[in-house]
Amino acid sequence: MPAALELRNVSKSFGAFHAVQGLSLSVPVGSVYGFLGPNGAGKTTSLRMILGMLLPDSGELSVLGSPSAMAVRNRVGYLPEEKGLYRKMTSAAAIAYFATLKGVACGEAHIRARKLLDRYGLGAFADKKIETLSKGMGQKVQVLSAIAHDPELVLFDEPFSGLDPVNQEVLEEILIDLKARGCTILFSTHVMAHAERLCDRLLILGGGRGLFEGTVSEARSVLPVRISLETVEPTPLLEALPGVRHLEARGEGRWQLELEPGASASAVLEACFERSLRLRRFDVREPDLHEVFVHLVGPSAREASLR
Amino acid sequence: MRNALLIAIREFLDNTKTRGFWFGILLVPLLWLLASQVPILLARKGTPTRHFALIDATAGQQLFDVVLNHLNTAESRRELFHFREWAAPRLKSGQVLPMADKATESWSRLQEDLGPHMKVDAGRFVPPAPRNRPVALPEELTWRGDLVEFEGRLRDWMREERLYKPVGVDEEVPLFAVAILQEGASSNAAPILRFWSVNQADTQLQDRIVEALSRNFRSREYSRLGMDPSAIARVEGAQAQLMSFNPRKAEGEEQVGMTDLLKQWAPSAFVYLLWIAVFSISQMLLNSLIEERSNRILEVLLSSVTPLELMAGKLVGVAAVGAVMTLAWIGSLVLMTFWTLHTAGAAALAPDSVANRLPMELITLLGDSWMLPAFGLYFLLGYLFYAAVILALGSTCNNLKEAQNFTGVIALLMMVPLVSIAFIPKDPNGPVATVLSWIPPYTPFVMMNRVAANPPLRDVIGTLVLLVLSDVAVLWACSRIFRAAVLRTGQPASLLQLFRWILGRP
Numbered sequence: 016m017p018a019a020l021e022l023r024n025v026s027k028s029f030g031a032f033h034a035v036q037g038l039s040l041s042v043p044v045g046s047v048y049g050f051l052g053p054n055g056a057g058k059t060t061s062l063r064m065i066l067g068m069l070l071p072d073s074g075e076l077s078v079l080g081s082p083s084a085m086a087v088r089n090r091v092g093y094l095p096e097e098k099g100l101y102r103k104m105t106s107a108a109a110i111a112y113f114a115t116l117k118g119v120a121c122g123e124a125h126i127r128a129r130k131l132l133d134r135y136g137l138g139a140f141a142d143k144k145i146e147t148l149s150k151g152m153g154q155k156v157q158v159l160s161a162i163a164h165d166p167e168l169v170l171f172d173e174p175f176s177g178l179d180p181v182n183q184e185v186l187e188e189i190l191i192d193l194k195a196r197g198c199t200i201l202f203s204t205h206v207m208a209h210a211e212r213l214c215d216r217l218l219i220l221g222g223g224r225g226l227f228e229g230t231v232s233e234a235r236s237v238l239p240v241r242i243s244l245e246t247v248e249p250t251p252l253l254e255a256l257p258g259v260r261h262l263e264a265r266g267e268g269r270w271q272l273e274l275e276p277g278a279s280a281s282a283v284l285e286a287c288f289e290r291s292l293r294l295r296r297f298d299v300r301e302p303d304l305h306e307v308f309v310h311l312v313g314p315s316a317r318e319a320s321l322r
Numbered sequence: 323m324r325n326a327l328l329i330a331i332r333e334f335l336d337n338t339k340t341r342g343f344w345f346g347i348l349l350v351p352l353l354w355l356l357a358s359q360v361p362i363l364l365a366r367k368g369t370p371t372r373h374f375a376l377i378d379a380t381a382g383q384q385l386f387d388v389v390l391n392h393l394n395t396a397e398s399r400r401e402l403f404h405f406r407e408w409a410a411p412r413l414k415s416g417q418v419l420p421m422a423d424k425a426t427e428s429w430s431r432l433q434e435d436l437g438p439h440m441k442v443d444a445g446r447f448v449p450p451a452p453r454n455r456p457v458a459l460p461e462e463l464t465w466r467g468d469l470v471e472f473e474g475r476l477r478d479w480m481r482e483e484r485l486y487k488p489v490g491v492d493e494e495v496p497l498f499a500v501a502i503l504q505e506g507a508s509s510n511a512a513p514i515l516r517f518w519s520v521n522q523a524d525t526q527l528q529d530r531i532v533e534a535l536s537r538n539f540r541s542r543e544y545s546r547l548g549m550d551p552s553a554i555a556r557v558e559g560a561q562a563q564l565m566s567f568n569p570r571k572a573e574g575e576e577q578v579g580m581t582d583l584l585k586q587w588a589p590s591a592f593v594y595l596l597w598i599a600v601f602s603i604s605q606m607l608l609n610s611l612i613e614e615r616s617n618r619i620l621e622v623l624l625s626s627v628t629p630l631e632l633m634a635g636k637l638v639g640v641a642a643v644g645a646v647m648t649l650a651w652i653g654s655l656v657l658m659t660f661w662t663l664h665t666a667g668a669a670a671l672a673p674d675s676v677a678n679r680l681p682m683e684l685i686t687l688l689g690d691s692w693m694l695p696a697f698g699l700y701f702l703l704g705y706l707f708y709a710a711v712i713l714a715l716g717s718t719c720n721n722l723k724e725a726q727n728f729t730g731v732i733a734l735l736m737m738v739p740l741v742s743i744a745f746i747p748k749d750p751n752g753p754v755a756t757v758l759s760w761i762p763p764y765t766p767f768v769m770m771n772r773v774a775a776n777p778p779l780r781d782v783i784g785t786l787v788l789l790v791l792s793d794v795a796v797l798w799a800c801s802r803i804f805r806a807a808v809l810r811t812g813q814p815a816s817l818l819q820l821f822r823w824i825l826g827r828p
Contacts (some may be wrong), residue, residue, distance in 0.1 A: 066625050085628060098620030103336070112332060116626040138792035160622070235488055 017316035018077070019044045019168050025074030027060055034060040036223045038074070042168075042216070047194055049210040050203035051304075052220030053312050058203040059096055061220070062105040063169050063203075066093055067213055079168055089118040092166035096173045096203075098157045102146040106132060109145060109159040117164035119144050124163065131159045135185055151182045158189060158267065162198075163272035169193060175209055187213065207304040217304075221312035231304060238302035238310055241278055245296035268295070325627040329635025330642065336605050337643045346602055347647055350595070351654040358662065371451050372498040372527055373488060375459045379469060380483045385513060385535065391545075392534030393454055398428055401449045405429035409436060412444035438644055454527050457488035459500070469516075476500055476518055501531055512539040512817070570776060581683050585774040586747055591655075592697050593743050593771045595648055600704050600766075601736060603644035604712045607636060608725055610718040620808050629805035644705060647698060648697075652688075659684060696773045703786075704766030705794045708732065714800035718815040720808040739767030748777030759785045764791035799824045 020042040027035045035057040043047040052058050065078060067085040078084040084091055100109045110128035113295045115121050132141045136156060145153055154177060162169060174190075175183050190213055193200055204210055210217055211231055219227040219234070227234055239260060245268050246253070254262055255271060258278025263271045274280065280299040287294055302310075337343055378386035378410075413436070433447060459465065463479055465472055485494040499519035506512050513535050517528045541551040565748045566578035623632055688694055711732065721723040738758070746755045750772040758768040765785045769777070806823035807815060815823070 065518070068624050088626060091625070095618060095621040095625075097618040097621070099614075099622070101336070101613075101619060102617065103339070112328075113622065115328055118324075157622075212604065240537075273674065 017044050018042055019046075020048075021075075021081055022061070022065070023075045023077075025061070025064060025071045025076060027057075027064060027069060027071050033223050035064070035071075038220070038223070038225050040218050040225065042199055043108060044199055045192065045194070045197050045201060046215040047213050048199070048201040049214035049217030050201055050220065051206075051207070051210055051217055051308060051321065052152045052203070052230055056220040056312070057223040058220055059172060060223075061205070062093075062172055062201075069234040089164065090163040090167045091220055092117075092164065092169035093163040094158055094169070094171040094174055096176070098154050098177075100145045100157055100160070102152060103144055105142050106137060106148065106152075106156045108190075109156060110163045113160040117166070119164050127165075128159070129164050131163055135159065135189065138259040153176055154178060155182060155185065158186060158220035162189070162193065164321070166198060167181060168199045169201070171200070172200055173204060175204060175206055183209075193222070193281055205267075211304045219308060219311050226311045234304055234307050235302050236276065237307050240278070240302070241274060241300045242271055242274065242280055242283060243268045243296065243298040243300065244294065246270070246292055246294050248292050252290065252292060256283050263265075323631075325636040326638065327633040327718050329623075329627065329632060330639035333610060333636050333639025336610065336641045337640065338646070342606070343643065343647070346683065347650045350598065350651045351658055351807075355658060371495075372454045372524070373457045373491070373495045373758070374499040374501060374527060375457050375463075375497065375508055377459075377465050377472075377500065377502045379465075379467075379502055380505050380513065388538045389501070389503065389534045390456060391532050392537070393530055396530055397452055397454070400453060401429045402432065403538075405432060405447050406446050409433070409440070409444075412441050414439055416439055454530075457491060457495075457497075458485045460488070460497070463500075467503070473502075473516075473518070477680060480518060480520060490605050499527060501528070502533075503535065507653060508538075510543075512536060525566055581686070588693060589771050589774050590747055592693060593739070593767050595651055596704065596767060596770055597695065597711070597736070597740055597743075599644045599648045599651075599701060600708055603640050603647070604708050604732075606643060607640045607709050608712050608716045608729060609722070610636065610640070610720065611713060612722050612725055615717070615719070615808070616721055624808065629808060630801055632808075633713055633804050635758070637706065637714065639703055640709065641702065644701070645698075648701065655723065656684060656688070692773060696770060699786075700766035700770045703789050703793055707763060707766075707789070707796055708736075710793075710797045710800040714803040714807070714820075717804045718820070735763060739764050742768060743771060746771040747775075751777055751781075757783060760788065761788050765789045794799055 018041045020040070022038050022040045025035060025038045026033070037059060038057070040048075050058055050061070060069065064071050065084055067078075067083050067088070074081060076084075079087045079090055081087045101112075104112065107125065107128040110131060111121070111124035114124035114127060119127065129138070129141055132138050136154060137152060137159075140148060140152060141155075145156065148156065156173060158171075161171070163289065171190075178186060187209070187270055190200055190202070204211075214231060216228070216230055217234060218225055227237060243265075244253070247268050248264070250264075252260070253272070256272070258274045259272050260275040261273040261279075263273070265271055272283070274283070284297060287297070323477075345523075376389060378384075383782055385584070428567055429449065460479070463472075463475055480497065480500070483496060487494050496523065499517060502516040502518070504514040504516055507513060515528065515531055515535060519528075530759060542554075544551045544554050567576040568578050568582060569576060571578075571582075614623065620632075627635070697752065712729070715728040715732075716725050719728070740756060742764075746758075746768060749755060755768060755772055758764045759772065766789065768783070769785055772781075802824045803815075803820055806826070
């Protein structure tokens, strides 16, 4: 599948601080791509380089086939981490203004602005000034102003932060609609649940480096599958089960089994039956993205927070 | 280019919608109106009638009438002045006020003469309240011939700032002053005025009394010395006629007239406008940038436009605001000149009077001279210089408080041309004016002020080229700073950091 966005070995430093080091990624056209990382991991710097606001010190970029996002800026939408709009502008005027800056004709921009506001439940606030809107509404208006020009690629920096659960759902709806239209989406987030639900592929960033790149299920396979087991059988029988890498006693006949990479939980269950082990409980628990994230970035994130 | 234009339009509309813009548009003509009308209004209505007592302590007691006659004459002239001001706009079309004959004329006599020529609805002239009114002293201050004893009582009475009801006055009034006329130290010395008043700021009454006493004394002295006082008064009143010529003017037209005076001083007015315009719109630019920075709008903008487009759009948009503002000021000043003269009844004055010629001279001056094009050019170049610096420095600040540290320094630098407004027209091609002209931040203001004095071509072209080059350099350097600083957060940049940004990579 062709890539809407590609970074090859991109680095950026500010003085002695290495914000991004040798970052590579490839975002397929029409996919939803998650950009995960703790604070200070280099997400915003990477996005600013992708948008051409900063020039990389080394490495190559390709945005919609162009080495510079500025050349294709009318096909790209951007929502920064720290949201802000002109406080005295009305919602419709703000959306239309940013759409005109992306090449949409003035009249058409106003029509699109009102349609978008109607579509996502803000029609009644089209002529209200931004300063009169709640924070969540203002944020939704800003999201709409980032997509009113019908972009092929959108970059959202922490789009869910500051939104209540209801508005988070509306934003998810917007992302799903964009994807359905064939738009490529890259968004950064701290909330793993959103990434798990929405992302086709993701990149986990830590200390300015890419720590993992792949699908959500590939990310899960970074950590071993764990099985919680309750039995009265002695330890040697359990240790002999196929694919078990580590065995941890939890007391009163309860055990946690950690499988080797690629080992199957059903093969373990099958072996239990074959060996007539008396089981009272057999729970398989696949690692979630949160665990993977903490496993990968935990040390560097803690280090960074203590610096 | 399209995006820069869109940003300029938004900037223009955003600024012209603010109260500050309309306040700025109205402020200058309002100040002009206040400066021209308030003193007149105050003179007419603001100063209350001053009640004073006059005591002639001289042997012959002849000075009492001398002083009162002098004050009455001054009052009659004042009434006549107000009457002429009142009558001018009430005359029938085509009628002209006769020339003033201050010595003999009274307003009632003039009203009689003008009667048939006045409009039907002219109404009646009500003379203004007298400026000074002589009154009798209160009973407890009766003059008993002993100056020391009297002044003792007077001091105590006046300290209390009491009110009393003098004979012939319907209400209680304060005693503004007591004027005691005293013989001079010797028989040939001028008399002395002992003027008691708690108000030492308003000196018009004491000045008039001193004037009356001095004139009377001089007249008596002339007579005593065998000279004719009236002949001397006539000779002293004569004044040499001034005919001023400027050798730079065309042959046969060398005489300096009103147009020349206007040409000499109009640039100063333009410099003042230029200064206010540059100063106020630079502030607008800064406010707008700080709003975009503190509201985090810049990052969204910079995903759509280049920093250079953003900067250009902001500069053009705010320049348009400034252009509209200054044009409105110039237009309103011309209109107000017409209006003021119209309401003052200029049509009733002689056709070649100053009041009738002034508006047309002003229009001719604006239309025919280099004044307006020079103003436009220097406005643009001066504005670009300061605005670029403001934008660059503003882009390094997170809020207005941080930005004020920079703008304070810029405001101080801008005080120099403001101070120079008054002295440059007196020596427009002198060394100070010439040196200031060659300092690019001051060039627009100083050269605008010199424009009417035909400065050497070397200065005109040289300073212009230097200013344009400076603008280009400043715009380039400031765009580098702007690009590097605009997305940065944290402490404002140091001077060293600014230089690094100018020379470094974004």
